[in-house]
Amino acid sequence: MKVNLDGRILQGVEYLHKVGLNFTAEDLAFFVDKNEILFRKPVEGIKSEVIPTEYGIKMRTVIEPGVKIDYPITMCFGNFQHGGEHINEQELIVGDGAEVKIYTFALIGPKQHLNRRDIVTVRLGKNAKVELYDIHYHDETAEIKFYAELNAYLDEGAYFYNLLKITDKKCGNFKTKFYGELGPKAVCTVEAKLKATEGDEVVVEDVMKLVGEGAKGLSKSRIIALDGAKAEFIGEAYGEAPNSRCHIDCAEVVKGENILLKNIPVLVSQNETAKLTHEASIGKIDKKQLETLMAKGLTEDEATEVVVQGMLR
Amino acid sequence: MGTLLEVKNLKFVTEDGIEILKGVNLDVKKGEIHVLLGPNGAGKSTLANVVAGASGYENPTEGEVVFDGIVLNGKPIYERARLGLTIAFQEPARFEGITVEEYLKLSARNNPDADIEACLKKVGLEPCDYLHRFVDDSLSGGERKRVELASIMCMKPKLAVLDEIDSGIDFVSIDEIGNLFKTMRDEGTTLLVITHRENIAKIADRASLICDGKIVETGDPSKIIEKFEKECLTCTVQNPELLKELKFNK
Ligand SMILES: Nc1ncnc2c1ncn2[C@@H]1O[C@H](COP(=O)(O)OP(=O)(O)OP(=O)(O)O)[C@@H](O)[C@H]1O
Ligand SMILES: [Mg+2]
Numbered sequence: 001m002k003v004n005l006d007g008r009i010l011q012g013v014e015y016l017h018k019v020g021l022n023f024t025a026e027d028l029a030f031f032v033d034k035n036e037i038l039f040r041k042p043v044e045g046i047k048s049e050v051i052p053t054e055y056g057i058k059m060r061t062v063i064e065p066g067v068k069i070d071y072p073i074t075m076c077f078g079n080f081q082h083g084g085e086h087i088n089e090q091e092l093i094v095g096d097g098a099e100v101k102i103y104t105f106a107l108i109g110p111k112q113h114l115n116r117r118d119i120v121t122v123r124l125g126k127n128a129k130v131e132l133y134d135i136h137y138h139d140e141t142a143e144i145k146f147y148a149e150l151n152a153y154l155d156e157g158a159y160f161y162n163l164l165k166i167t168d169k170k171c172g173n174f175k176t177k178f179y180g181e182l183g184p185k186a187v188c189t190v191e192a193k194l195k196a197t198e199g200d201e202v203v204v205e206d207v208m209k210l211v212g213e214g215a216k217g218l219s220k221s222r223i224i225a226l227d228g229a230k231a232e233f234i235g236e237a238y239g240e241a242p243n244s245r246c247h248i249d250c251a252e253v254v255k256g257e258n259i260l261l262k263n264i265p266v267l268v269s270q271n272e273t274a275k276l277t278h279e280a281s282i283g284k285i286d287k288k289q290l291e292t293l294m295a296k297g298l299t300e301d302e303a304t305e306v307v308v309q310g311m312l313r
Numbered sequence: 314m315g316t317l318l319e320v321k322n323l324k325f326v327t328e329d330g331i332e333i334l335k336g337v338n339l340d341v342k343k344g345e346i347h348v349l350l351g352p353n354g355a356g357k358s359t360l361a362n363v364v365a366g367a368s369g370y371e372n373p374t375e376g377e378v379v380f381d382g383i384v385l386n387g388k389p390i391y392e393r394a395r396l397g398l399t400i401a402f403q404e405p406a407r408f409e410g411i412t413v414e415e416y417l418k419l420s421a422r423n424n425p426d427a428d429i430e431a432c433l434k435k436v437g438l439e440p441c442d443y444l445h446r447f448v449d450d451s452l453s454g455g456e457r458k459r460v461e462l463a464s465i466m467c468m469k470p471k472l473a474v475l476d477e478i479d480s481g482i483d484f485v486s487i488d489e490i491g492n493l494f495k496t497m498r499d500e501g502t503t504l505l506v507i508t509h510r511e512n513i514a515k516i517a518d519r520a521s522l523i524c525d526g527k528i529v530e531t532g533d534p535s536k537i538i539e540k541f542e543k544e545c546l547t548c549t550v551q552n553p554e555l556l557k558e559l560k561f562n563k
Contacts, residue, residue: 222409291367292406296420296468297394306419310410 006031006038008080008109015107015137019168023074023103030075032057034082045069046100055087056116065095065125072133074103079142083112089119096125096155103133112142114172121151124158124186136166144172151179154186156212162190164204167312171196175203178219184212184241192221193312196229205234210244210274217246222311227256236266239274248278253285253311255304314342317472317503318364318398323376325356325363325526333359335526336376341472346494346504348514348534350541351523357507358403360523361476364505365400366390381471395423397471401478403507405461407449413460414444420464432466435493454481466497473497474505479513491516514538 009025016023031038035052045067051058057077063069077088094100108114124130138144152160164176171194180188188208196202202225208217223231235248252261265278285307293303318341325334333356341347351357362370364378366388378385380398393399408416414429421427430440436459446452448460458481465473479490491513494504498518506513514520520537522529522545530540 286406287368288402288404289406289408291390292402293419294389294391295365295367295394295399295402296464297391297399297423298419299391300389303391306411307408310408313410 008033008078009038009076011080011109012076012078012105012107016105016135019135019137019165021103021135028074028076031078032076033078033080034086036082043069043073046073053087055085057088059088059090060093061091062093063095063098063100066097067095068099069101072101072103074105076105076107077118078105078107078109079112079114079116080107080109083114083142086114086116087119088117090121092120092122092130094122094124094128094130097127098125099129101131101133103135106134106136106138106146106148108136108138108142108144110139110141112139112144114142115145117147117149119149119151122153122160124152124154124160126155127157128155129159131161132163134162134164136164136171137168138166138170138172140169142172144170144174146172146174148174148176149179150177152181152188154180154182154188154215156184156186158183158186160186160188164190164192165194165312167193167195169197171200171202173201175205177205177207179207179209180217181209181211182215182217182244185214186212187216189218189220191219192223194222194231195224195226195308195312196231197226198228200229200231202229202231203234204232204250205236206248207236207238208246208248209238209240210246211240213241213243215241215244217244219246219248219250221250221252223250223252223261224308224312225252225254225256225259225261228258230260232262232264233280234264234266235278235280237268237276237278239267239269239271239276242271242273244271244274246274246276248276248280250278250280251311252282253308254283255285255308314344316340317343317381318505319377319379320360320364321377321379323360323363323378324374325359325370326374333526334363334373337523337526337528339521339528339531341503341505342519343503344498344501345518346498346506346516348517348520348537349505349507349523350509350514350520350537350545352545355523356526357523358476359526361400361403361474361505361507365398365474366393367400367402394468394470398474399465399468399470399472400474401458401461401465401476403476403480405457407452407457409447409449411448412444413438413446413448416448416460417464417467421467424467424469427467427469429463429467432463433460435466435496436460436463437489438463455483458482462493465502469500470502472503472505474507476507477509478506479508479510511538511542
């Protein structure tokens with residue numbers, strides 16, 4: 001299918017390159033500017049229904065049981081010419097034993113004024129395997145209020161990995177909430193990597209509910225807060241099933257002044273064989289890390305940059 | 314052989330007023346392997362930190378650190394590194410998201426001739442298995458130390474202070490690490506090696522014994538080892554763990 005090379009798509013691709021992703025326009029399966037669908041490519045093994053609404057789109061995607069897609073599906077949900085109130089609702093249903101890797105890009109162009117809500121629900125069948133990369137690029141001239149909600153329901157033996165990344169330019173007023181419900185022997189890892197700069201207000205909330213025996217959850221967040229940023233992390237783990245495990249690991253690193261950080265772990269065990277742990281840190285970059293690099297001739301600023309880039313990778 | 318590092322009457326008192334170094338005098342000659350022996354708590358790491366200019370150690374309470382004719386007092390660690398003096402810390406840090414390859418490249422950035430893969434091989438790590446590993450908690454203690462040693466080789470400084478780089482490394486034969494030190498020396502890196510292993514001390518050109526914040530004696534390694542065993546081991550009767558370690562490491 002020939003791709004309509006609308007200027008917005010080219011700009012979107014340029015943003016992807018800026019965040020280090022070398023996709024071309026031809027690699028994209030779907031591109032929408034708020035509720036204006038610029039193109040859509042059918043993907044074998046995937047049934048997808050998309051309905052544009054007044055404020056965004058509604059999307060329902062079904063991957064049949066046993067279908068294994070061995071290349072990444074990429075979808076852009078952008079704001080280039082259309083901002084304002086914006087609501088995306090997406091549901092992804094992944095059949096038993098199906099496997100898929102999906103990239104969703106939230107690309108926000110210059111001077112957009114935005115109040116956006118993305119509500120995503122993923123249902124994984126038995127032994128299904130899903131990797132979901134949610135990569136953002138927010139132009140620094142945009143004014144952004146963004147709420148991103150992700151709900152994942154994992155059936156027995158399912159595996160779900162999610163990465164949320166906003167590490168370029170700015171986050172804006174950004175709140176994300178993950179809710180995961182893990183069935184027996186399900187494994188779920190969610191990672192958030194954010195760089196908050198001047199004026200940004202970031203809230204990351206991860207809730208893991210371990211309802212099946214032997215379920216395993218990991219929530220890992222890395223938030224770098226620069227001058228004048230605010231960031232908050234809330235991690236909650238509920239160990240309801242026997243032998244369930246969950247680890248919450250959040251490091252918030254400060255670089256600069258006038259920074260407000262909060263880090264709130266909540267562990268609730270309802271089964272004596274559940275094991276819930278957390279690691280929370282707030283503060284400057286570890287002195288020992290800086291020194292180890294500075295002993296190789298890097299200045300403190302250079303060493304800081306190396307450590308920060310590594311954490312946000 | 315000229316002197317590369319000269320430590321003169323060095324005193325180091327902590328902010329809490331604890332005197333750790335009590336007047337250290339030490340000279341390390343250009344092109345030698347100089348081993349520093351001493352019991353736990355003698356002040357070896359503190360001396361290493363003051364020499365390298367680790368943060369909080371740049372300004373000794375008294376005395377001087379002179380390197381290649383330049384007084385280092387007050388100079389931050391990276392400036393000393395740029396002058397050709399580096400340190401492998403007793404506990405090198407770990408880094409999320411930085412690969413062994415990137416770490417070694419950072420170390421080699423002022424040494425265009427560095428052969429990263431060859432350095433890794435020399436410390437017993439297969440490049441194809443390790444170049445893309447992260448220098449994070451997933452490396453074992455021994456692997457981390459090997460990477461650190463490789464990074465020093467990549468950097469090829471004039472002087473490297475190695476603070477127990479051999480601890481946790483089970484080289485197939487101790488000769489292996491000894492030979493590595495000799496190669497580094499022959500290729501132009503003078504070494505100040507802190508170790509608890511007698512077999513490594515043996516390969517030194519000279520050795521010094523530090524005790525309670527002072528250098529007690531400098532000279533031929535065999536003599537220093539003997540003195541260490543005779544005097545420090547009896548002295549460390551209060552420290553049976555060390556005694557065990559020393560016997561074990563032989
Ligand atoms: N910042 C500090 N504040 C107080 N005491 C300190 C400080 N740093 C080191 N010390 C003490 O100074 C002494 C020397 O410490 P140092 O680490 O230099 O010993 P070391 O010879 O390297 O020992 P080891 O063989 O165990 O590595 C020790 O008794 C240690 O507890
Ligand atoms: Mg020490």
